[in-house]
Amino acid sequence: MTGARYDVIVVGGGDHGLVCAATLAKAGAKVALFEQKKIWDIAGNLRTPEFQGPYRFDLMPPYALAMAARAPCVAELGLAQRGLAFIHPPVVMAFHHTDDRALVFHRDPAKSAAAIARFCAADADHFLRLYAALEALCEQMLIPALFGADVEPVPDGFAAMSPAVLIDSYGFESPAVREALLYIATLWGLDPEQAGVGHAAILSLYSLLNASMIKSGNVAAANALYQCLLSDGGDCPVDVRVEQIVSEGGKAVGVRLTDGRTIRALAVVNACDARAPQAASLLSCHFGYRGGAPSYRAAPYDEAVEQAYIHVFGIEAAGDVAAVHTAIRNGEIPPGHGRAMWTTQIDPFHAGFGHAVGPLQTLRFDIPVPSNLAGGTWKDEHSASRETALAIWGRYTSSLIDGTTSYARTVTPDDLARTLPSFPDGAAVRRSGAIDFASGYIAAKRIASNLGIKITL
Numbered sequence: 001m002t003g004a005r006y007d008v009i010v011v012g013g014g015d016h017g018l019v020c021a022a023t024l025a026k027a028g029a030k031v032a033l034f035e036q037k038k039i040w041d042i043a044g045n046l047r048t049p050e051f052q053g054p055y056r057f058d059l060m061p062p063y064a065l066a067m068a069a070r071a072p073c074v075a076e077l078g079l080a081q082r083g084l085a086f087i088h089p090p091v092v093m094a095f096h097h098t099d100d101r102a103l104v105f106h107r108d109p110a111k112s113a114a115a116i117a118r119f120c121a122a123d124a125d126h127f128l129r130l131y132a133a134l135e136a137l138c139e140q141m142l143i144p145a146l147f148g149a150d151v152e153p154v155p156d157g158f159a160a161m162s163p164a165v166l167i168d169s170y171g172f173e174s175p176a177v178r179e180a181l182l183y184i185a186t187l188w189g190l191d192p193e194q195a196g197v198g199h200a201a202i203l204s205l206y207s208l209l210n211a212s213m214i215k216s217g218n219v220a221a222a223n224a225l226y227q228c229l230l231s232d233g234g235d236c237p238v239d240v241r242v243e244q245i246v247s248e249g250g251k252a253v254g255v256r257l258t259d260g261r262t263i264r265a266l267a268v269v270n271a272c273d274a275r276a277p278q279a280a281s282l283l284s285c286h287f288g289y290r291g292g293a294p295s296y297r298a299a300p301y302d303e304a305v306e307q308a309y310i311h312v313f314g315i316e317a318a319g320d321v322a323a324v325h326t327a328i329r330n331g332e333i334p335p336g337h338g339r340a341m342w343t344t345q346i347d348p349f350h351a352g353f354g355h356a357v358g359p360l361q362t363l364r365f366d367i368p369v370p371s372n373l374a375g376g377t378w379k380d381e382h383s384a385s386r387e388t389a390l391a392i393w394g395r396y397t398s399s400l401i402d403g404t405t406s407y408a409r410t411v412t413p414d415d416l417a418r419t420l421p422s423f424p425d426g427a428a429v430r431r432s433g434a435i436d437f438a439s440g441y442i443a444a445k446r447i448a449s450n451l452g453i454k455i456t457l
Contacts, residue, residue, distance in 0.1 A: 012271030014044020018225035019440030025232035032235040048217030055288030058218045066211035071437035082224035085215040094308035095180045096396040097316045102298035102305045120174035138206040148442040161198035175318040189280040216349040281371040281413035285389040287363040291403020311340045331374030338367045365389035378412035
């Protein structure tokens with residue numbers, strides 16, 4: 001590779017880098033992708049580790065890719081032909097209450113409205129008005145703009161809103177309904193009272209109410225992108241690492257490797273995110289066992305709760321969402337709160353296949369947490385957090401883990417910091433926790449334009 005010259009060098013093999021490199025290679029550019037963190041790892045946030053044989057879990061929540069199915073790169077790169085498949089659960093989210101009721105949101109807004117009507121008849125109409133506005137804004141403006149299309153901007157009245165003002169502008173009367181929608185709008189860390197982020201709250205609401213999941217784990221997307229890159233002539237050296245990006249006259253012209261070589265290119269993309277981290281992070285607990293599936297106490301009230309993709313606990317009364325955000329700002333773990341998934345219900349491949357000892361179950365429990373604790377250390381939380389997760393989850397179930405747990409693991413913000421360059425101090429540096437392939441795609445479009453290569457949107 002001495003003296004090699006490329007059209008584009010991409011530094012970082014996570015989702016941004018993979019999308020950028022694969023898109024440019026497909027368009028005909030000569031591309032090299034260097035993974036900075038580990039010489040063998042191409043996945044980044046898309047990792048799906050496997051432990052003790054069959055049990056698999058995504059490092060980032062599967063619902064973090066709620067919008068990934070809409071990314072232009074999925075069709076343009078033919079990712080479906082390379083094993084990338086999306087699952088679209090019909091029942092998206094259930095908010096469990098201590099009185100054994102549940103507020104259930106469906107992919108079909110009419111069914112969500114019917115579930116809301118059981119809490120407040122007037123709020124069903126308010127929800128349908130809200131959803132119609134979300135759909136129009138996202139389909140006509142926000143989603144196309146997310147992937148670089150030149151469209152009309154979101155009206156200032158919406159963009160200037162805080163998440164709380166956005167929800168309250170539709171006049172919801174039930175605290176349970178209002179808190180649930182505000183929670184969805186702020187799930188990726190938006191402050192409920194922060195003005196000027198209405199567009200982000202709208203996109204969060206719409207994407208999560210239509211959330212998808214990648215079959216067999218998030219890493220399937222990384223694998224498909226990696227295969228595309230290689231098949232279209234891209235290079236991905238596995239025995240070298242980048243020491244620094246080389247600049248001349250204020251312009252990046254290549255990279256210097258740790259072995260002393262300099263590799264030049266017409267353009268260099270730094271896909272190792274270096275922006276300031278957010279104050280919030282995520283703690284996740286993972287469980288694997290052989291036995292029956294979880295069942296919920298709210299099922300007699302609404303049987304759809306058993307099919308929900310995401311289960312939310314501790315969000316039912318006025319002020320619950322604000323309390324979660326206040327705890328995080330204070331460096332505390334929000335008490336009594338979390339969101340859970342029975343992963344193998346949505347995707348059986350999260351517990352392997354071909355085993356005669358089944359049924360096998362993989363469970364996941366996520367808690368939004370501060371990146372730094374005000375007291376104690378994350379090391380102390382590994383076993384304690386699993387007990388807390390099971391205690392919170394167990395309050396709302398008739399049967400949680402029906403069998404002996406054969407695998408349990410906790411991933412703290414410290415673990416994320418050690419694993420992912422984009423999580424310094426355990427806090428995401430992204431504009432949100434979502435993985436949508438947008439930044440890598442937009443970067444590829446701009447570079448292709450500069451190089452005279454056409455990428456069709």
